[in-house]
Amino acid sequence: MTPSLPPAPAFGAALPVASSPEVLKFLALRRSASAVTLTEPAPDAGQLHDLLRLAARVPDHGKLAPWRFIVLEGAGKAAFAARLEGLSQDRGDPTLAAKLAKLKIPPLAVVVVSSPKPASIPEWEQLLSAGVVCTNLLYAAQAMGFGANWITDWYSYDADAVAILGLQAGERVAGFVLIGTPREPPLERERPAVAGLVTYWPG
Numbered sequence: 001m002t003p004s005l006p007p008a009p010a011f012g013a014a015l016p017v018a019s020s021p022e023v024l025k026f027l028a029l030r031r032s033a034s035a036v037t038l039t040e041p042a043p044d045a046g047q048l049h050d051l052l053r054l055a056a057r058v059p060d061h062g063k064l065a066p067w068r069f070i071v072l073e074g075a076g077k078a079a080f081a082a083r084l085e086g087l088s089q090d091r092g093d094p095t096l097a098a099k100l101a102k103l104k105i106p107p108l109a110v111v112v113v114s115s116p117k118p119a120s121i122p123e124w125e126q127l128l129s130a131g132v133v134c135t136n137l138l139y140a141a142q143a144m145g146f147g148a149n150w151i152t153d154w155y156s157y158d159a160d161a162v163a164i165l166g167l168q169a170g171e172r173v174a175g176f177v178l179i180g181t182p183r184e185p186p187l188e189r190e191r192p193a194v195a196g197l198v199t200y201w202p203g
């Protein structure tokens with residue numbers, strides 16, 4: 001049972017500035033689950049609604065909302081995967097069909113589409129905001145107790161595949177966020193030694 005979320009704050013409402021040890025612990029231990037281990041149950045309609053609301057609560061220079069979501073579940077997801085299978089046969093590359101397992105097995109996929117708007121805000125910043133939406137969605141799903149994984153794979157870059165999804169000119173797939181319940185707990189992966197990635201500008 002997922003605890004209910006606070007309602008969306010009203011515009012201009014004063015919001016808490018407070019420490020959140022639970023969030024820090026979550027960030028220290030969260031880990032994506034392998035997509036092919038994800039099974040039912042997936043978020044129900046109410047949980048998905050909450051997840052998308054949380055995913056869209058991101059930094060967004062210019063308040064352009066330069067992204068959108070396409071939900072793939074049930075028969076719709078199966079039909080999309082079947083169309084991709086057809087494409088992989090046309091391409092004559094059997095490795096493409098094999099890669100569809102990550103999309104076919106999890107019960108729910110949310111495609112985060114980068115949809116830059118004509119504006120003075122650099123497109124780069126609009127693309128970054130779409131990446132943050134993917135991260136927020138991934139983390140929110142994990143915080144809700146589901147397993148989740150952010151992938152792209154060939155069908156994010158194939159012109160025919162993204163046309164099947166319904167992407168418009170200028171739009172790109174930022175990620176497929178696959179969500180379900182992992183059959184086994186994810187194991188920690190190698191992490192970079194952060195000290196080696198940090199310099200202090202000498203002035």
Ligand SMILES: Cc1cc2nc3c(=O)[nH]c(=O)nc-3n(C[C@H](O)[C@H](O)[C@H](O)COP(=O)(O)O)c2cc1C
Nearest residue numbers: 030031032033034149150151152153154174175189
């Ligand atoms: C933009 C992006 C695209 C990715 N695409 C793939 C992919 O196509 N296939 C894959 O196996 N992993 C892909 N990954 C990596 C997975 O998300 C991987 O499981 C993740 O690095 C696990 O890290 P975490 O446990 O810290 O969440 C991608 C990651 C990012 C950020």
